[in-house]
Amino acid sequence: MNLLTEHKLVLASASPRRKELFSKLGVPFEVVTSDVEETAVQAESMEGYVRDVALLKARAVAKKEKGKTIIGADTIVVFKGELLHKPKNEEQAFSHLTKLSDGYHQVMTAVAIIQPNGQEETFVQETKVYFKKLSQALMEAYIETGDPFDKAGGYGIQTDGALLVDRIEGDYNNVVGLPISTLFEKLIALNIIKI
């Protein structure tokens, strides 16, 4: 789309998937990343955790990019109250997929918007993802593609991980890493972009 903005927009994310989704708005933006220690965040709930990490990413970039509007995001996969981080090795990827097999889990993405005056807005969106029953051979073949390792929960719904998913309840793009439709609504409501 070709939307309008007077703001200098900065996407605080190294994720090419988020960049692609954000570009659907059709407004100019730049990508600026920062190093934040996500695992250092302590929160009382999963929702609080993912919100705090998104804020941390956005605040780290806001410090360097004055006068601009910053958008940060974070995605987590929660299975029965347990956070499944990006797998560090094949064993962990296998363990994640074994848990996710034949059941459902929550994918939560938090988005943080920081305006030049320091005003902060956040929202958390949830999608329920149901996995098929995965055979050992399928899990091994999937891990061999290398796909799980840069992704929360150890799979990508937009890549070969699509073959593992039975169905979802909620927004697809939220699983990929950016609920662009809700973000669009928030940016309109905040007068950051106009149709």
Ligand SMILES: Cc1cn([C@H]2C[C@H](O)[C@@H](COP(=O)(O)OP(=O)(O)OP(=O)(O)O)O2)c(=O)[nH]c1=O
């Ligand atoms: C479940 C799932 C996750 N993911 C991705 C989305 C996120 O990019 C990633 C979760 O890690 P994040 O820490 O949210 O993001 P990131 O490290 O890729 O980028 P940055 O911190 O710079 O913003 O997992 C998918 O791409 N597909 C999926 O189906």
